[in-house]
Amino acid sequence: MNQSTIKILVPIDFSDQSFSGLRQAKYIAQGRDVKIIALHVVRENMPPWNIFDESDKKMYVGKIHEKLRILSEAEKIKAEQFSTLVLFGKLCDTILLTSKETEADCIVMGTTAATNIKKKIIGSNALRIVAESDIPVITVKIGCETKNFNNLILPLDLAKETREKVPLAIRFAKLLGSTIKAVSFVSTSDEKVITNLKNQMALVVDFIASRETPCTGEVIQYSGKSRKQKMLNYSKENPGIILITTHQQPEIIGVLLGSFAADIVNGAKFPVMSIIPSGIIQYASKMPGIQ
Numbered sequence: 001m002n003q004s005t006i007k008i009l010v011p012i013d014f015s016d017q018s019f020s021g022l023r024q025a026k027y028i029a030q031g032r033d034v035k036i037i038a039l040h041v042v043r044e045n046m047p048p049w050n051i052f053d054e055s056d057k058k059m060y061v062g063k064i065h066e067k068l069r070i071l072s073e074a075e076k077i078k079a080e081q082f083s084t085l086v087l088f089g090k091l092c093d094t095i096l097l098t099s100k101e102t103e104a105d106c107i108v109m110g111t112t113a114a115t116n117i118k119k120k121i122i123g124s125n126a127l128r129i130v131a132e133s134d135i136p137v138i139t140v141k142i143g144c145e146t147k148n149f150n151n152l153i154l155p156l157d158l159a160k161e162t163r164e165k166v167p168l169a170i171r172f173a174k175l176l177g178s179t180i181k182a183v184s185f186v187s188t189s190d191e192k193v194i195t196n197l198k199n200q201m202a203l204v205v206d207f208i209a210s211r212e213t214p215c216t217g218e219v220i221q222y223s224g225k226s227r228k229q230k231m232l233n234y235s236k237e238n239p240g241i242i243l244i245t246t247h248q249q250p251e252i253i254g255v256l257l258g259s260f261a262a263d264i265v266n267g268a269k270f271p272v273m274s275i276i277p278s279g280i281i282q283y284a285s286k287m288p289g290i291q
Contacts, residue, residue, distance in 0.1 A: 006034045006175055009104040011095050011129075012068065013040065017142055019071070020110030024138065024145045024271055026077050028108070032175060036077060037102055038068045039085045041094045061086050092128045099135055106136040106273070130246060130265075130274045136168065138241070140271040149176035151240030155231055156184045156204065166204065168275060169243050170211050179214040181238050185227050186219060194219060232267050243273045 010025045012018045025036050042049055042064070052060060068084040085102075087094050099107055109126050130137045140146075152173045154165065173180050182204055184197060197219045205217040222230045235242055244264055265272050 004033055006032070006106070007037060007102060007104045008034060009037050009039055009095070009099050009102060009107045011039050011041065011091075011107070011109060012071070014067065014071075015110075017110035017112050020140055020142045020145055021108045022071065022075060022110075024110070024140045025108040026075050027145060027147045028138075028149075028176070029077065029081050030147075034081060034175075036072075036082050037085060037098075037104065038072070038082065039087065039095065039098055040064050040068060041091050042086060042088045043091065044088050092125055092132075095129055096132055099133060104135060106138055107133060108138045108140070111139050111141055131276070133276070136172075136243075136273050136275045138271050138273045139265060141269070144269045144271070146239070146241070146270055148239050149178050149241060151181050151238045152176065152178040153235055153238060153240060153242040154180050154182045155242070155244060156182055156201070164275065165243065165245055166208065170208060170213050172241075172243070172273070173213050176241070178240060179216065180208055181240075182208070182215060182217040183231075183234060184219050185222055185230050187222060187227070189221070194221065228264060228267065231264060235268065235270060239270060241271045241273060242268065243275070246274050246276050 006028075008025045008028065010018075010022050012022060022036075022038065028034060029036055042061075044050065049057065049060070064086045065084050068086075069082075072079075072082045085098065087098060089097075095107065098104075107129060109129060111126050126137075126139060130139065152169055154169045156165070169180050172178070182201060184201060186194060186197060188194065201217040201219050205215050208215040220230065220234070231242075242264065265274065
């Protein structure tokens with residue numbers, strides 16, 4: 001495999017939301033040097049596995065591989081871009097470990113649009129993957145998959161660290177053929193502050209452009225509407241994919257991901273790529289329902 005090949009890990013439990021994740025991975029892979037790794041996790045302490053004998057287990061695993069293959073054919077994914085894994089263990093632990101062992105570049109997960117407060121933040125299992133993954137996690141709601149990668153939206157808080165975020169944005173923008181739309185929303189009316197932010201944004205745009213990646217940069221003032229709503233509105237006007245960091249409030253990241261990040265993931269009708277900067281201590285969530 002070429003070293004430039006992007007490897008996408010897609011957990012599949014044969015639910016509608018996992019099909020949504022596979023479909024989004026397919027759209028990313030189409031016409032690109034991308035390999036999709038479909039992972040099904042068997043939880044050994046649950047039926048029917050825990051009542052099978054060895055012969056039944058071998059047959060069951062074979063059937064799962066076949067179901068995954070049939071699913072890829074139904075989605076018209078090229079055989080050379082698709083492989084399957086059937087592994088055993090706790091769901092989230094196995095996904096996270098497999099992402100490292102396969103040297104995946106990102107994880108793509110479909111999510112529900114649940115409004116129940118306990119499930120509001122993208123679902124408990126997806127929450128833990130986003131909160132603990134060392135690699136980017138792309139979440140997409142059922143029905144919100146997209147083939148449109150014209151824009152990679154890069155929200156920047158120019159007063160904070162961007163060294164983790166910008167190089168990743170460049171890599172995926174090159175893969176997807178996207179224009180990076182760097183944007184910062186400010187509520188201040190202080191002209192000196194705004195001028196300083198615009199100067200910083202110009203440096204970011206120049207850096208991205210020097211890497212031969214199309215880029216625009218905007219500093220947008222707002223009042224009244226929340227920063228989240230401004231971001232969602234901006235994304236509707238510039239459809240594509242959005243890259244956010246989830247490092248705000250690291251002491252409760254397993255619960256909230258950071259209020260802005262959680263609001264974007266919950267409110268977005270488009271794929272969201274979440275990353276945690278490597279300098280942040282990852283928090284292991286112990287919420288009920290997380291496996």
